[in-house]
Amino acid sequence: xxxxxxxxxxxxxxxxxxxxxxxxxxxxxxxxxxxxxxxxxxxxxxxxxxxxxxxxxxxxxxxxxxxxxxxxxxxxxxxxxxxxxxxxxxxxxxxxxxxxxxxxxxxxxxxxxxxxxxxxxxxxxxxxxxxxxxxxxxxxxxxxxxxxxxxxxxxxxxxxxxxxxxxxxxxxxxxxxxxxxxxxxxxxxxxxxxxxx
Amino acid sequence: xxxxxxxxxxxxxxxxxxxxxxxxxxxxxxxxxxxxxxxxxxxxxxxxxxxxxxxxxxxxxxxxxxxxxxxxxxxxxxxxxxxxxxxxxxxxxxxxxxxxxxxxxxxxxxxxxxxxxxxxxxxxxxxxxxxxxxxxxxxxxxxxxxxxxxxxxxxxxxxxxxxxxxxxxxxxxxxxxxxxxxxxxxxxxxxxxxxxx
Numbered sequence: 275x276x277x278x279x280x281x282x283x284x285x286x287x288x289x290x291x292x293x294x295x296x297x298x299x300x301x302x303x304x305x306x307x308x309x310x311x312x313x314x315x316x317x318x319x320x321x322x323x324x325x326x327x328x329x330x331x332x333x334x335x336x337x338x339x340x341x342x343x344x345x346x347x348x349x350x351x352x353x354x355x356x357x358x359x360x361x362x363x364x365x366x367x368x369x370x371x372x373x374x375x376x377x378x379x380x381x382x383x384x385x386x387x388x389x390x391x392x393x394x395x396x397x398x399x400x401x402x403x404x405x406x407x408x409x410x411x412x413x414x415x416x417x418x419x420x421x422x423x424x425x426x427x428x429x430x431x432x433x434x435x436x437x438x439x440x441x442x443x444x445x446x447x448x449x450x451x452x453x454x455x456x457x458x459x460x461x462x463x464x465x466x467x468x469x470x471x
Numbered sequence: 472x473x474x475x476x477x478x479x480x481x482x483x484x485x486x487x488x489x490x491x492x493x494x495x496x497x498x499x500x501x502x503x504x505x506x507x508x509x510x511x512x513x514x515x516x517x518x519x520x521x522x523x524x525x526x527x528x529x530x531x532x533x534x535x536x537x538x539x540x541x542x543x544x545x546x547x548x549x550x551x552x553x554x555x556x557x558x559x560x561x562x563x564x565x566x567x568x569x570x571x572x573x574x575x576x577x578x579x580x581x582x583x584x585x586x587x588x589x590x591x592x593x594x595x596x597x598x599x600x601x602x603x604x605x606x607x608x609x610x611x612x613x614x615x616x617x618x619x620x621x622x623x624x625x626x627x628x629x630x631x632x633x634x635x636x637x638x639x640x641x642x643x644x645x646x647x648x649x650x651x652x653x654x655x656x657x658x659x660x661x662x663x664x665x666x667x668x
Contacts, residue, residue, distance in 0.1 A: 275650045275651070275654075276650075279524070279650060279651070282520050282521055283613060283651065285520065286513075286516070286517045286520060286521075286610075286613060287499060287613055287614075287617055289513070289516060290498055290499045290513065290614060290617075291499070291500075293498055293502075293505070293509045293513075294498070294502065301487055301490055301491070302484060302487045302488070303488075305490075305491065308490070309509070311508070311509040311512045311513065312490045312506070312508040312509055312512070314512055315508045315509070315511055315512035315515075315539060316483075316486070316487065316490075316508065318512075318515065318535075318539055319483075319486060319539050319540065320483050322536060322539075323479050323482065323483060323577070323581060324479055324483075327476070334532070335531070335532035335535070338515075338532070338535060338536070338539075339519060339535070342512060342515055342516050342519075342535075343516065380520070384520060413483075416480060416483060416484055417484075417487060420484055420487075453472050453473075453476060454472070454476070454480065457472075
């Protein structure tokens with residue numbers, strides 16, 4: 275087998291470990307914690323189904339690929355909960371190191387391509403990355419809402435933090451923010467699942 | 472919220488259940504059984520990374536989407552193990568029923584689009600669907616091989632069945648079949664992980 279194919283297979287096997295990185299979000303039906311691979315799959319399908327609501331025209335293939343690879347770095351860096359202030363301080367350093375190690379398993383051209391795509395997602399300055407962030411926020415929101423807001427209650431999350439995080443949702447899709455995100459947040463504040471602040 | 476968006480969100484929440492459909496394949500590192508959502512995610516990323524080996528030019532966006540949605544029917548129909556002869560007899564009937572119920576949660580245009588894509592995958596007559604099948608075979612193969620062929624041993628699978636299943640791999644990528652699939656099968660026969668017949 276040539277070196278290029280060997281590297282591509284090594285990377286393919288390595289990313290299997292993403293299935294062991296668990297998140298704070300629980301599956302619908304009050305299920306177990308979700309892992310990063312499942313979350314990424316779910317985001318990518320949702321991006322395709324909901325693409326008509328993106329604020330700007332998006333290359334949906336690029337959005338889907340971004341969704342699929344955006345959490346690979348967590349194989350080394352672990353999942354950082356959106357409301358974990360201590361973890362968030364060191365997140366970038368941990369993820370940069372992971373990014374170098376994991377994507378360097380690939381041939382150079384693919385290493386460069388996927389790192390650029392990951393960086394584009396992180397910066398959230400393009401139409402595609404903004405819509406991918408909308409999905410990154412919306413996917414756990416609909417799961418958590420379907421479970422009566424139990425993830426927010428468990429972590430005693432306050433409303434200012436939820437609104438702060440969800441700002442990115444509107445940058446990718448104002449319509450999803452207005453018609454889905456904001457009503458869900460308001461309802462969960464009213465029910466006491468999100469602490470009002 | 473309008474009816475169209477409501478339907479798209481209902482579908483998005485429904486497919487969360489795919490994370491509870493477990494397969495016979497085990498994760499690398501002799502891990503737990505893999506579920507369909509993880510398998511689909513892994514296949515889609517691998518399709519992108521390995522696209523240069525497809526026998527024909529492929530629309531990689533379509534291949535990835537096919538990978539992502541090809542097992543949604545198993546939410547109702549369950550996973551049918553590739554070497555379960557009894558299960559295989561009723562698989563099509565069970566999956567057709569599931570396909571109608573689940574994709575009908577979507578607006579009509581998206582229902583038609585995803586059913587057409589699922590049917591295209593099943594027929595395996597286009598370049599995209601053949602390459603998606605290559606990934607559907609290769610992904611569990613590399614996991615199983617990394618675990619010393621334990622999934623084959625556990626099910627006492629014989630070589631003729633493995634070769635029969637893997638024929639589809641070559642239809643999508645002769646190079647992957649020749650350089651990866653066949654050598655892995657031969658090595659596992661030699662080691663006694665696959666029963667020689």
